[in-house]
Amino acid sequence: MSKSDFTPNEMMTVAASRALKSEDVCFVGIGAPSAACNIARLTHAPDITLIYESGTIGTAPDVLPLSIGDGELCDTALTTVPVPEMFRYWLQGGRITIGFLGAAQLDRFGNINTTVVGDYDHPKVRLPGGGGAPEIASSSQEVYITLAQSKRSMVEKIDFYTSFGHGEGGDHRQRLGIDTKGPTLLITDLAIWKPDPATREFTVVSLHPGVTREMVQETCGWTVKFAETLEETPPPSELELATLRDLKARTEAAHKGA
Amino acid sequence: MARFLPLSEAVAENLNDGDTVAFEGFTHLIPTAAAHEAIRQEFADLTLIRMTPDVVYDQMIGMGMAKKLVFSYAGNPGVGLLRRLRDAVENGFPRSVEIEEHSHAAMANAYEAGAAGLPCAIFRGYRGAELAKVNPNIKSIACPFTGEELAAVPALRPDVSFIHAQKADLQGNVLIEGIVGVQKEAALAARRAVVTVEELVDDFDDLHPNLCILPHWTVTAIAVVPGGAHPSYTHGYYARDNAEYLEWDKIAADREVFRAWMDENVLQAAPDDFAKRVEKLRLAR
Secondary structure, X not given: OOOOOOOHHHHHHHHHHXXXXXXXXXXXXXXXXXXXXXXXXXXXXXXXXXXXXXXXXXXXOOOOOOOOOOHHHHHOOOEEOOHHHHHHHHHHOXXXXXXXXXXXXXXXXXXXXXXXXXXXXXXXXXXXOOOOHHHHHHHOOEEEEEOOOOOOXXXXXXXXXXXXXXXXXXXXXXXXXXXXOOEEEEXXXXXXXXXXXXXXXXXXXXXXXXXXXXXXXXXXXXXXXXXXXXXXXXXXXXXXXXXXXXXXXXXXXXXXXX | OOEEOOHHHHHHHHOOOOOEEEEOOOOEOOOHHHHHHHHXXXXXXXXXXXXXXXXXXXXXXXXXXXXXXXXXXXXXXXXXXXHHHHHHHHHOOOXXXXXXXXXXXXXXXXXXXXXXXXXXXXXXXXXXXXXXXXXXXXXXXXXXXXXXXXXXXXXXXXXXXXXXXXXXXXXXXEEEOOOOOOHHXXXXXXXXXXXXXXXXXXXXXXXXXXXXXXXXXXXXXXXXXXXXXXXXXXXXXXXXXXXXXXXXXXXXXXXXXXXXXXXXXXHOOOOOHHHHHOHHHEOOO
8 A cells, every 4th residue: 555545534543643642631522633642642742631520530541432432441541530520620720731522513604513413402413412522622721623524514603602712703712711722723534724813714824735725615514714824734644644544444343342 | 238139029129119219330331231121110200310311211201211311421422312312302101201400510519419418519510501590500600709700500419329340349339440430429418328249259458448348338229231332431341332212213213123122131131141142242251
């Protein structure tokens, strides 16, 4: 397999993993964030502290958990605390540097909906709900978001504000008394986005290899803003790709009960 | 004082139609056997509380036992949505279910407040979150010292909480290990606490001094049900049956397939069947 032979999803996971540092204390959402956080741990950030909302602190799973409470997380954790303690001392207490979230629906200001599609009382689709996300979004020092682009997921207006990002933009967080930074990074399968310093609207700063502006716009429900100087995301290294594929293969085998 | 009972009696004596009940477990130690016993005994009009309602609540809602659900994340963890719950919320089938929806932080704090004998929980939460607009039980309160606006939710006080744990000793003390979740709080917040356990041991002497223990005088009834958390898991005993969670997505997708599955695996089954279900998942000890 040649070096350039990787999928958009693999690029997304690797790009997201690169944003994490060994010093980070990261509250990990399930799905795409979980893969990215563990690739970081297995490559350039071996000392990163990964925390899952089931109470596992400093966990180092050999396979990706299917749920946030798989036994693997507890077995490999430094310590496991009760769920109320997790949310009170560790999240509300300000110990989390990065909250890493996925989204069913996302808007340009990093507001997230994982509650309903349609009206709350008469939903078209009843989604699982917020879980830990509403307070992860407000109590983590900053928030990274990762999701695959589509017009269904990246929308002009989300149907429900499950987790508050930058609201209507600008200083909306501060006006609500939220003193954390909120979403500072969005990693999709096509690009890396950062909020504009003034408006807080997510702006594309780097395109993944082979991706054009048109591809980003075609899979996004709002009119995309691009930075004046656009970078190209370095492709996954052989180590990153091999680590990710090994992890996925181990995980798939484990979840089938092999 | 804890009484050792067969599961059928423990459920019959402690659950009533119309009760507010928590079958609590945070991915780990979900009290499936107790929930299935409640389904077999056909309780009705229950208010179901749980932070993470998953397959067992999907089953209870699909059987029409719930009039209300209090929750913070209703999904099949890592798999997707709960399809029987969706059918109830979106189509009112087999009956409509009232929803009281919170965040995890709120539910965890509310259980803790219940265990602490407080009327409400206060925490820094729901800022900018729309749940505060659709759930009248989410209010705010000003800190009397700093003036900071904080969120407040009512304490959770279930009529009865059901939990699953590793072991009980002969006196009826209960030991919980691994991901302990919110079960200690759920048990202490409730008027009655019913515990299923993997096994009975003589005593807890010579164990680590800081283990999570519910003293026997906080527990109403104990039933020994090996495998009673399946398809969830019991740390130190058997692994999570992830394949079954994946399979549930297909079973719950169709009303008739669901009923047939419930008939075969719950209505025609018994607590003793759980031991067989975890046989292939047992860990080397």
